[in-house]
Amino acid sequence: MTPDGxxxxxxxxxxxxxLLPQRWALSGVLRHRSLAAGLxxxxxxxxxxxxxxxxxxxxxxxxxxxxxxxxxSLAYPMGADAFGRDLFARVLYGGRTTILASFCVVALxxxxxVTLGLIAGYAGGLVRFVIMRVVDLLLAFxxxxxxxxxxxxxxxxxxxxxxxxxxxxxxxxxRLVEGATAEIRHLPYVDAAxxxxxxxxxxxxxxxxxxxxxxxxxxxxxxxxxxxxWIAALGFLGVGVQPPxxxxxxxxxxxxxxITLAWWITxxxxxxxxxxxxxxxxxxxxxxxxxxxxxxxx
Amino acid sequence: xxxYVLKRLASIIVLAFGVTLLxxxxxRLIPGDPAVVxxxxxxxxxxxxxxxxxxxxxDRSIPAQYVIWLGNVLRGDFGxxxxxxxxxxxLVAQNMPATIELTVASLSVSLLLGCLIGVAAAIRRNQxxxxxxxxxxxxxxxxxxFWLGLLLILLFAVQLPWxxxxxxxxxxxxxLPAATLxxxxxxxxxxxxxxxxxxxxxxxxxxxxxxxxxxxxxxxRRHVLRNSLLPVLTVAGLQVGQLLSGTVIVExxxxxxxxxxLLVQAILAKDYLTVQAVVLIIAITYALCNFMVDVLYPVLDxxxxxR
Numbered sequence: 001m002t003p004d005g006x007x008x009x010x011x012x013x014x015x016x017x018x019l020l021p022q023r024w025a026l027s028g029v030l031r032h033r034s035l036a037a038g039l040x041x042x043x044x045x046x047x048x049x050x051x052x053x054x055x056x057x058x059x060x061x062x063x064x065x066x067x068x069x070x071x072x073s074l075a076y077p078m079g080a081d082a083f084g085r086d087l088f089a090r091v092l093y094g095g096r097t098t099i100l101a102s103f104c105v106v107a108l109x110x111x112x113x114v115t116l117g118l119i120a121g122y123a124g125g126l127v128r129f130v131i132m133r134v135v136d137l138l139l140a141f142x143x144x145x146x147x148x149x150x151x152x153x154x155x156x157x158x159x160x161x162x163x164x165x166x167x168x169x170x171x172x173x174x175r176l177v178e179g180a181t182a183e184i185r186h187l188p189y190v191d192a193a194x195x196x197x198x199x200x201x202x203x204x205x206x207x208x209x210x211x212x213x214x215x216x217x218x219x220x221x222x223x224x225x226x227x228x229x230w231i232a233a234l235g236f237l238g239v240g241v242q243p244p245x246x247x248x249x250x251x252x253x254x255x256x257x258x259i260t261l262a263w264w265i266t267x268x269x270x271x272x273x274x275x276x277x278x279x280x281x282x283x284x285x286x287x288x289x290x291x292x293x294x295x296x297x298x
Numbered sequence: 299x300x301x302y303v304l305k306r307l308a309s310i311i312v313l314a315f316g317v318t319l320l321x322x323x324x325x326r327l328i329p330g331d332p333a334v335v336x337x338x339x340x341x342x343x344x345x346x347x348x349x350x351x352x353x354x355x356x357d358r359s360i361p362a363q364y365v366i367w368l369g370n371v372l373r374g375d376f377g378x379x380x381x382x383x384x385x386x387x388x389l390v391a392q393n394m395p396a397t398i399e400l401t402v403a404s405l406s407v408s409l410l411l412g413c414l415i416g417v418a419a420a421i422r423r424n425q426x427x428x429x430x431x432x433x434x435x436x437x438x439x440x441x442x443x444f445w446l447g448l449l450l451i452l453l454f455a456v457q458l459p460w461x462x463x464x465x466x467x468x469x470x471x472x473x474l475p476a477a478t479l480x481x482x483x484x485x486x487x488x489x490x491x492x493x494x495x496x497x498x499x500x501x502x503x504x505x506x507x508x509x510x511x512x513x514x515x516x517x518x519r520r521h522v523l524r525n526s527l528l529p530v531l532t533v534a535g536l537q538v539g540q541l542l543s544g545t546v547i548v549e550x551x552x553x554x555x556x557x558x559x560l561l562v563q564a565i566l567a568k569d570y571l572t573v574q575a576v577v578l579i580i581a582i583t584y585a586l587c588n589f590m591v592d593v594l595y596p597v598l599d600x601x602x603x604x605r
Contacts, residue, residue, distance in 0.1 A: 137316040141581050145543035149577050152565040153327050229442050233547055236444045237562050249444075256448055256551065260456055267452070270445035277440040285436070 035286025041279030045272065049095045058086035060093040060246045069262050079264035081254055091269050094246030098235075099276070101162050101247075102227040106220050109166035113173020114216060118204050120174065121181025132178060138171040147230055151239045158247070161240040165230050169223055176219055180212045214291040221284035225277050232273055248273045303593055310589045314582060318371065321578045322364050325354070325570045332356065335568050337380060353377065371578070377571035381564075386575045390557060397556035400479060400548070401541045403472055407480035408541075409534055412487020413527070419488065420495035421518075431488065438485025443544060447478040447551035471554070479548045483537050490533055491526070498526035528599050535591030539584025 048055065056077075067084035070076045078087035120131040138146070150164035184190060185208070193203050234240030235249025236256075243250065248269045255266030325332050333350040337343070350356075354377075355363045370376070376386035419431035454474060455461045461474055498504070499522050507517045545558030553559075557576050564572035 133316075137313065137320065140313050140317050140585055141320075141577075142539040142543040142584050144540075144546065145577060145580055148543075148546060148561065148565065149324060149573070152570070152573050153324055155329070225440065232442055233444060237547065237550060237565075239562075239565055252445060252448065259448060259451055263452055263456070266445075266448045270442070270449065273445060274437075274441045277442070278437060281436055281440050 032286045032290060034282045035290070038279045038282025038284075038286060041275060042283060045095070045276050045279060046099070049092055049099065052089070052092035052096065056086065056089045056092060058089040060089040061085065061244050069258070071262075072264050078268045079262060081251075081262070081265050082258060087251075087264060087268060090246040090251055091248070091272055094248050094251055094269065095272055095276070097158070097241060097245065097247040098228060098231055098249070098273070101158055101231045102224060104162045105165045105169065105227040105231065106224050108162065109169025109223075110173050110216065110220055112166065113170040114177050114209075114212075116170065117174040117177025118181055118208065118212075121178040122185055122200065122204055122208065124182070124185075128178070128182075131174065135171040135174045135178075138167070139175070143168045143226070144230060144233065147234065148237070148239065151234060156239045156242055158241045158245070161231060161234040164234070165227055168230075169227070172223070173216070173219065176215055177212055180215060181208055184208050184211055218284070218288045218291055221280065221287050225280040225284060228273070228277050228280065302596070306589060306592050310585055313585055317581045317585065318368055318578065319364065321574050321581070322367050324574055324577070326360065326363070328570065332570065336570055338568060350380075376575035379564075379569050379572050381567045381569045382572070386572050389560060389572060390575050390579065393555055393557045393560045396554060397542070397545050397549070397558060399472060400475055400545055400554070400556060401538065403476035404480035404483070404541055404544075405534065405537060407476055408483035408487055408537070409530070411480065411484040413491050413530065415484070415488035416491025417495055417523070419492045420499070423496060428492075432492070435485040435488040438481045438488070440485075441481065443478050443482055444547050444551050446481060447474070447548055450474045450478060451552070471552075475548050475552045475554055478551065479541060479544050482544070483541060487530065487533065487537075491530060494526040494529050495522060498522045501525070528595075531598065532591050532595060535587045538587040539580065542580045542583060 062085060064080070064084035067076065067080040067086075068082055070080040070084065072079040076086055076088065078091060081087055081090070116131055116135070120128040120135075141149070146168045147161075147164045150167050151160050154160035154164060181204075190203060190207055193207050198207075231240060232247070232249030232252070235247045236253045237249075238253060241247035241250045251269040252266060252273075255262075255269070259266055328335055331347075332354065333347045333356065337346060337350065355366045358366070374387050376390070378384070379386050379389055382389055415431050415435060419428045419435075422428050451461075451474065461470065501521075504517060504521050507521050508514070512520075543558070545556055546561055547558070548554070549556040549559035550562050557579065561573060561576040564570070564576065
């Protein structure tokens with residue numbers, strides 16, 4: 001018996017996704033231009049943010065009235081803000097917040113959506129009907145509007161912002177996973193596993209989830225870029241991160257207030273933010289081409 | 299055909315009721331007493347709280363509250379904004395025209411720009427122009443609109459004296475906000491149009507048209523472009539809702555009046571009645587646009603069945 005619980009010699013139905021390991025080969029990844037470019041951009045950014053304590057000794061929250069609106073110089077590589085806080089340190093540490101929050105968003109929304117989708121797709125019937133109608137309802141709101149509304153209910157704050165955006169992602173994951181699960185559910189190899197006495201949790205986790213995962217991975221990279229944008233947008237609008245904690249969107253809100261006085265508060269965090277989103281989107285494009293041939297661009 | 303429309307109409311009505319239910323719940327889900335939260339600094343006034351309780355029907359059961367609220371909403375009564383000292387309906391009415399203007403302007407820009415870039419890239423497929431156009435499109439999609447808006451202000455209002463830092467409602471004041479709002483969707487549309495055109499080019503009737511001797515440009519105009527721009531309509535319908543909610547950010551960046559900025563200010567001021575009104579209006583508009591696309595599409599493209 002193989003670990004799948006199938007007789008060793010029986011040729012199980014080979015889903016196209018079984019080819020996954022070869023597709024993942026590093027040479028293939030690097031041959032794909034946008035994937036390689038995205039990995040380089042995001043990797044470099046991640047490295048810079050991770051090395052923040054080595055790159056600057058400044059405290060991102062330390063105020064210095066003498067340095068208020070100091071222009072970029074050797075002492076303040078990106079200048080200083082209204083309170084004389086070192087912008088370079090704020091951008092580096094703020095980026096950590098933005099990125100960490102974005103990962104939490106996709107993890108939270110993805111976990112909830114995948115679980116709901118698997119349950120709906122596997123159970124079928126009334127369970128599926130109820131879950132999918134709720135999903136339809138949630139999808140009836142444009143994403144950013146939904147995120148704003150939920151954070152209006154929960155109140156300001158980074159954690160609430162994360163939950164709000166995760167709520168937007170949940171139905172998107174649920175719909176994708178539900179469709180794929182319902183399709184796989186009736187493939188012969190699943191019937192075989194049922195016949196062999198495998199229980200629902202085992203079938204879902206060992207036989208269905210692995211075959212849905214390439215689509216989940218593609219969806220996650222696509223929405224990671226959006227999560228970054230929306231976390232920063234909530235920070236910018238003042239409903240996300242609260243001062244004095246640095247975060248790219250919140251710093252840009254400062255930038256707007258002093259736009260005629262200090263261009264550097266607006267320019268630098270935005271460059272980092274845009275680069276990160278471009279990097280993540282390039283990875284998403286590349287992964288989609290490689291993992292999901294049906295969606296490949298011509 | 300009419301059966302199809304009726305079916306779609308029924309489903310959108312059900313959806314709209316679901317949307318009203320969720321929007322209604324906004325005010326019941328906020329932690330604490332909604333009346334106290336909304337009144338903010340005036341919350342010390344017990345009589346005022348009592349009055350608001352009565353107005354919101356908070357002393358009744360939840361289903362009864364919903365029925366009362368829905369009845370009021372259907373009559374155009376969204377309640378009274380204590381922060382702004384006027385009815386929510388009049389607040390929305392004052393702010394609506396500017397937002398419609400901005401949304402229509404940016405939808406046109408994003409469609410025009412997207413089609414131009416997308417068609418150009420498709421014609422020069424896999425050549426330098428294609429790569430360049432698709433890189434630009436990706437950059438458009440990746441640049442946060444609030445940062446782009448700030449950069450445009452910095453460049454064209456602070457450095458160059460072409461525009462005012464605080465946008466008015468004049469036609470000139472529309473230029474920068476519309477460009478900002480349009481760019482992201484323009485990038486998306488460019489990619490969409492490109493793959494749509496390329497897909498249309500691979501159809502057999504295109505080959506036939508070439509084989510019977512039509513010139514390349516004729517084939518492109520009559521057989522490729524017509525077929526490939528239809529799907530763009532679907533996308534455009536969906537984008538109305540996205541652009542409407544995008545005004546939340548763009549109107550804030552440019553300090554421009556509109557329901558988007560109204561929503562942000564209402565959220566920050568905990569003026570939940572206004573939040574409800576704006577969210578409801580945008581969500582219903584979004585649903586209506588989807589409905590219109592669903593109904594119009596089979597008319598424009600008879601190949602699509604209407605079961």
